[in-house]
Amino acid sequence: MNKLNLDNKLITSCRKYAKSIAKDVQDYINKHSTVSVERTVLRLLGIEGVDKFDVPLVNRLVDDVKENGDLSLGVSIYIASALKANNKNLTEYLDYYLSNNVSLTDNKLVNKNEVDKILRLYYKKSLTKIKKNRDLRTKLINKYGERKTELYVIVATGNIDEDVLQAQEAARAGADIVAVIRSTGQSLLDYVPYGKTTEGFGGTYATQENFKIMRLALDEVGNELNRYIKLVNYASGLCMPEIAAMGALERLDVLLNDSMYGIIFRDINMKRTFIDQYFSRMLNAYSGIIINTGEDNYLTTSDAVLEAHTVTASQFINEGFALEAKLKPELMGLGHAFEINPNIENSFLLEIAQAQLSRELFPKAPLKYMPPTKHINGNIFRAYQQNAMFNIVTNLTEQKIHLLGMMTEAIHTPFISDRYLAIKNAEMIQKSMKSLTDEITYKKDGFIQKRANEVLENAHMLLKQIDKDGMFKTLANGVFAETKRAEDAGKGLDGVFKKSNDYINVVSDRLEAYFNEN
Amino acid sequence: MNKLNLDNKLITSCRKYAKSIAKDVQDYINKHSTVSVERTVLRLLGIEGVDKFDVPLVNRLVDDVKENGDLSLGVSIYIASALKANNKNLTEYLDYYLSNNVSLTDNKLVNKNEVDKILRLYYKKSLTKIKKNRDLRTKLINKYGERKTELYVIVATGNIDEDVLQAQEAARAGADIVAVIRSTGQSLLDYVPYGKTTEGFGGTYATQENFKIMRLALDEVGNELNRYIKLVNYASGLCMPEIAAMGALERLDVLLNDSMYGIIFRDINMKRTFIDQYFSRMLNAYSGIIINTGEDNYLTTSDAVLEAHTVTASQFINEGFALEAKLKPELMGLGHAFEINPNIENSFLLEIAQAQLSRELFPKAPLKYMPPTKHINGNIFRAYQQNAMFNIVTNLTEQKIHLLGMMTEAIHTPFISDRYLAIKNAEMIQKSMKSLTDEITYKKDGFIQKRANEVLENAHMLLKQIDKDGMFKTLANGVFAETKRAEDAGKGLDGVFKKSNDYINVVSDRLEAYFNEN
């Protein structure tokens, strides 16, 4: 795996800066929580469903506290107090809550120390279920084995039933991983839609029921094929930790989980999403779900040659964030992409340099490698070729999560035949070039090595600067994706609050204890 | 260019065997001539056109001698005698010949020594024209420059006017070399059709007029583009040397010229075509026309993995034949192909090994590298990918004449869009991977090196065997392309004759003298 002759000291220094950058943000995070974090706690206590106005119960409860109580204490204490005061179990209390015009804040608050005792029963059930999911996943993967490079496709019809059909056919065609793309705009909703859905735009709503339906379908087809088919969905957005919880409960295997994506591409407030990200990644860590980060997206708005180092720097920072959340390298699906203009001389060599650099910098990470999108046009034949070239680099540089490019990338979300042809494209490369990476070495100080080292040096310089400026200012400067985002602008800031000294979050307390033990 | 770590002693030994094999056939050739060789002499004396039954004059004259005279003397002496006896120049004599019911053999034969003196005037005119063509080609190539790897496409509409249109558009799209495919079956005609043609099947008739029309068209578009566009046609077949002469006169740049192709794939008698080939290659050598050989075709009937060495062995033999005909390595466009089943594990590595082997064995030769055809099916997207993979190997192994694969290979002769897309495919690879071959080395004794050495060893063993058996027996055994051809079967044997001791061929005498001097 060592083909680039990289400077190890430089790498260590990058990590040091990244750690310091993440730590700085973490200091902020530790003092705050968000409505979404609190709703996640409720979900993990087992609260599901919507009221008669289709408002999710968890939203109603947290909003209730926000309006009528002191959310800075966290929602945990309010629930515990309500159960105790009413002498009801959770189901009984929720029935009571919904049928009578009461507030969660109506009750005398219990002593801080009692909270966990009252709620343990509930969150334990969830955490046990998640643990079982994790064990089952491990068991199934051990049973069936796992490909070195896994083929990842998306379904995006908007209709979960149609998605199921297409996901199963994709698995039969050879896909290892299936992602259900979310309906466009969902990431800006400050609640998670409920129940099975059959309408969406450019994707299907991420709901717990839809997760369940798809998980079942993939298990079914996996059983038919003697393979474990991984399921992916998207956490990034205003409900990051809630989706992480839902994904954990329904045995998703991968979650797109990146605050940077939300900030830059969805204009979500940075404070909000940093806090949400931390809690959601802790859940990912506990549930054994691989995260996918979105550095690849930077290259859709910035130039992939000039701004390559911003991807690398961001990967280091995302690694830093992930480590804060106790995520193991084996779950860090850092993102990168094949986005250099193919009309540039030696662009293929530049792509090799970049992909191999990611590979060598994060040797244990199940890197997510994205196909060309920006320089794909409506010429489906040209696109099919570009995807073949991308597939070659994927194999040459031994990536793990191999998102397949679609020949109709510039046209529509994939048709069933687009996906099938994409899989066959990747399979032909995988098979016909199986040992190619073992066969070849790159010239010492040649074009590829030089480029990789140059990108690493630039990333190092950038990290140093960011460490000086801090993340907030860096984002305001538009360092990533050439998009500027102000500290106090963007969506969802009103859902952020400072934790009081008496703040309690029974789930994160439990998880922290768990991580300390394990 | 040295990437395979080949055994030089083995290579030298291969060449020794090949030389001995070619020499053995040459001994046979030297004693014989054919009707086509004689017709070629007439063509180079300036005889063109057809009689009122559309029979080419050159056929009529040679048949005349065959019937009424002694062809073993060669046609030269009959023409010389006729001119002298009738005291006419050639044009006058031909008029006389056609209007009166006379035979070329009616005249008293001149003294052997007089023949050249009488005819020199005529063939000198042709040879001078050819020399001028050669010089002009060199001049234009020097003026415009030449790409390292030249993109070669075919036109095959059957209609020379439509061919012109498509050839010019191909050049504008980026083609460096344009081949006009012959109408299927022409290679079995024992005469060359005359004049401009607009009907053909799977290709356009190779006629001198069509050559002229296309040469003009390519010069025109080349002038527009500031490039020299090379013109290719096919000599192999029953009229090999005649087409070589026509090609020389009309400034073709490349001729498919391979007796082995005729024998195996057209069932042409081996003696006939060996003799024809020798004379035609002498003409190619004189006119600076690159020959293309057809080893690639073997892999359409034999397995490209198991029979790879037959291609290599045949390349050595064809080099041997070419050297006998005084062809310089710079004109030896030996053929090979990308024909391994892509479903075979590591087939891409096998292809690299084979292509690089050809490259290193014949470092000066403008190798002709053929695209996948056999394992292309009606899936045009898959085909486009296979062609991209082929284009990559072409660039990695620095081939010279790069025949472009068509996505519709399994369907029809190329549409204008097929050709365009094929050129764009190749250009994207050329540009984006420009320096890749300089960047990479193959593992010592790795998969690729091992395979190349194995093929070379097998070729060596085969050459040794062929040297023992002789070419005639070898072909009877079906060593190449798994096709057996008997020494005295096949088309065109009746056109072969043994030269008498008094045989004269003014053109070959002149050429031999020329080669001795140059």
Add this chain to the structure above:
Amino acid sequence: MKIRPYGDTLNDGATQVSFTLPIELSAKAIQAAKELAKKMGLINPSVVHSEKIGKNFSFFIIYGALNANVDIDKIKVTEIKKTSKSQKEIEEMIKTNFERELIFVGASTGTDAHTVGIDAIMNMKGFDGHYGLERYQGIKAYNLGSQVNNEDFIKIARDKKADVLLVSQTVTQKDVHLKNLVELVELLESENLRDKVILIAGGARINHELAKELGYDAGFGPGNYAEDVALFAIEELIKRKEG
């Protein structure tokens, strides 16, 4: 002049088609594909490839000769000629004809998060070597970014006293862009603003034809740059001033 698709001979009608049928692959499925091709007007269609692409799906590639032709002399397209005017010349036009800065307000609207298109037209940096409107003297350009809903867009347009509105739409699935574009026109009309602005749409699947149909003044697809848009808007503004 009537024309037909061209493969390798004039009027051969050579056409390639591909589609998936939601049935298992069989001789019957192949025949079904062929009959569909015939219904498309292909003479002698040849199913050159058929492949099982799932339990209940088969994929077909077909070649045939299209019977239909089209008379190109009868085709009318309202086409905005690509300008040969430079940024300088356009700035000059503004200076000559207007005493004030022209206000352009642009956004990628609705839930659309794609900004590259609108940025290409508006941002300093521009696209493909063509500077964006922000760099034009005489133009004040406000780029509101993406995910701007129509109400907010109109509000800001009114606040800024926009002369020209630029709307970008990239996501077209289930025709979400059409809904969104039409809604904007309706809102503008209901607020009596429609006639007071030049309304321009753009995006990968937008063209002038379509934009006109939807009630816009112009539409720009791929391959257009700031100068094309600026020139159109300014000529239109001059016309309106004079007319």
Add this chain to the structure above:
Amino acid sequence: MKIRPYGDTLNDGATQVSFTLPIELSAKAIQAAKELAKKMGLINPSVVHSEKIGKNFSFFIIYGALNANVDIDKIKVTEIKKTSKSQKEIEEMIKTNFERELIFVGASTGTDAHTVGIDAIMNMKGFDGHYGLERYQGIKAYNLGSQVNNEDFIKIARDKKADVLLVSQTVTQKDVHLKNLVELVELLESENLRDKVILIAGGARINHELAKELGYDAGFGPGNYAEDVALFAIEELIKRKEG
């Protein structure tokens, strides 16, 4: 059941088309492409790609929703079921039903030089792991190779007393294969031989349907092997013996 092409939703009709038009690229050319697509029955066709591919040629890729559907229950295909019989079983059939060797004569006829197809069916070695007819006990197979003209073919068939004639045709440009195949039938009829043999055609563009139309007993395209051909011929010979 009526079916339509399928993209990502049942009955969405999603269809891809590409062709070249013999005119320069322009908005007009794009519109012409769109109108042709409409004439093909595509609703809302979208020209997703257009490219100048020569001085006077432009290339188009189009997606649209096909309006037409096809009723698969009404489709009739005469299909030769691929056999599940093995070489052994077929040899047994011959032994049981005939006292003599059955004579098969095959060739790639006309100027066609492609032998891989006919070899796949006839040669010892076979194809894709299926042995050829030469290896069958009870069958005497003569493979005449390629470029055999119809007259010679018939002469040899008569000499060898052929029961079954196998004709391969690969080159189809300008329908040369049709001419050649029809000529063979006519020659056989004029020599009163047509009824005395089982006449079978094969090749990349041949199918049973087409072969029947041309007056053959059967036609085999890609994906067929010696056993399929042998079984058809032998069942037919038994029928004729009995009938």
